[in-house]
Amino acid sequence: MSDSDRPRPLPSLAVASHKGDAGRVTLLAGSAGDGGRAMPGSAVLATRAALRGGAGLVSTITLDDRVWAAIAAAAPEALPVDVEGGAGTVERVAYELERRADDRARAVGPGLGRGQVVRPLVEAFLHGGDGPLVVDADGLNAFAGRPQDLRRGRGALVITPHPGEAARLLDARVGDSEDARIDAARRLADSTCSVCVLKGHRTVVVDGDGVWINSTGNPGLASGGTGDVLTGLLTAFLAQVGEAFSVGDAVRAAVWVHGRAADLAVESTGVRALLASDVVDRLGAAERELDAGRGA
Numbered sequence: 001m002s003d004s005d006r007p008r009p010l011p012s013l014a015v016a017s018h019k020g021d022a023g024r025v026t027l028l029a030g031s032a033g034d035g036g037r038a039m040p041g042s043a044v045l046a047t048r049a050a051l052r053g054g055a056g057l058v059s060t061i062t063l064d065d066r067v068w069a070a071i072a073a074a075a076p077e078a079l080p081v082d083v084e085g086g087a088g089t090v091e092r093v094a095y096e097l098e099r100r101a102d103d104r105a106r107a108v109g110p111g112l113g114r115g116q117v118v119r120p121l122v123e124a125f126l127h128g129g130d131g132p133l134v135v136d137a138d139g140l141n142a143f144a145g146r147p148q149d150l151r152r153g154r155g156a157l158v159i160t161p162h163p164g165e166a167a168r169l170l171d172a173r174v175g176d177s178e179d180a181r182i183d184a185a186r187r188l189a190d191s192t193c194s195v196c197v198l199k200g201h202r203t204v205v206v207d208g209d210g211v212w213i214n215s216t217g218n219p220g221l222a223s224g225g226t227g228d229v230l231t232g233l234l235t236a237f238l239a240q241v242g243e244a245f246s247v248g249d250a251v252r253a254a255v256w257v258h259g260r261a262a263d264l265a266v267e268s269t270g271v272r273a274l275l276a277s278d279v280v281d282r283l284g285a286a287e288r289e290l291d292a293g294r295g296a
């Protein structure tokens with residue numbers, strides 16, 4: 001696949017679709033920041049992006065009722081569920097995952113912070129289902145130097161490190177050149193048996209089909225929260241995986257649409273003023289452009 005290739009559009013929804021057909025997804029994101037940094041925004045942005053990505057039902061598990069409240073206020077369409085932090089958190093999250101056996105895709109990681117509980121939480125997602133799973137941000141940091149521990153027994157894994165997170169996983173700096181970025185993404189994909197999305201200018205995607213380099217996006221995306229948006233969108237697109245739309249197709253489509261949404265947004269905001277929320281608001285328009293290439 002060459003870098004000028006536009007990803008395959010998502011499958012069309014049948015006219016008689018119901019919300020179950022569009023895919024049920026579950027996310028675990030955000031923290032209230034007691035003793036650390038508050039990151040309710042991560043959960044809000046990922047949730048809103050999953051909704052805009054077309055997931056029929058979006059459940060976001062939260063570890064604090066203040067994060068739950070932030071989601072309820074910003075995304076009334078979502079189904080946030082609070083399990084509270086503290087003793088027994090991992091068991092409560094595992095129980096929530098068990099209850100959602102019909103999830104089509106899941107994601108874990110954005111804004112969880114660096115606490116000891118993060119690694120067992122990610123493990124509950126890795127081993128608690130067989131649909132596609134996205135691990136991002138602090139979910140990856142919890143495996144610093146041990147990427148092989150992210151391997152799953154069953155179910156596709158997609159990891160979405162930025163170069164800083166990739167360096168932590170590999171315990172080695174990731175060079176800036178395209179060759180160095182491709183090499184790092186390949187090593188991570190191999191050691192984790194995953195589709196690796198190495199983010200940044202010209203995001204690199206490595207999967208069984210080879211290497212694909214994204215052409216959309218702009219430096220306005222170098223601002224807080226835009227990675228959380230990608231995680232939510234990607235999870236929604238992974239919920240559409242089927243016979244004619246692979247995990248790799250969903251990943252490439254999400255990366256392309258995310259960057260294109262940012263390109264559309266800066267036409268009115270300008271590059272410096274771009275906010276992650278502006279990207280969420282343009283996801284639909286960007287996906288329509290991808291759809292317009294259908295059959296081309």
Ligand SMILES: NC(=O)C1=CN([C@@H]2O[C@H](COP(=O)(O)OP(=O)(O)OC[C@H]3O[C@@H](n4cnc5c(N)ncnc54)[C@H](O)[C@@H]3O)[C@@H](O)[C@H]2O)[C@@H](O)CC1
Pocket residue numbers: 038039040041042043109110111112113137138162163164165200224225226227228
């Ligand atoms: N509103 C929110 O709630 C937000 C929450 N966020 C969450 O905050 C958590 C940590 O994010 P931080 O930004 O603090 O920590 P990061 O790990 O993203 O960044 C910490 C350091 O890593 C290195 N780094 C980051 N991006 C890099 C890149 N592209 N290339 C090379 N080095 C890079 C830099 O040295 C940077 O100072 C994540 O879980 C993330 O999801 C962020 O998304 C920002 C917004």
Ligand SMILES: Nc1ncnc2c1ncn2[C@@H]1O[C@H](COP(=O)(O)OP(=O)(O)O)[C@@H](O)[C@H]1O
Pocket residue numbers: 137162198199200201202203216217218219220221222223224225226227228229230258259
């Ligand atoms: N200069 C750039 N050009 C294009 N895309 C970029 C650029 N900088 C960042 N991005 C994109 O923005 C997103 C940033 O994600 P990330 O670093 O995880 O941010 P955060 O942790 O704040 O959410 C990624 O999708 C990345 O590919």
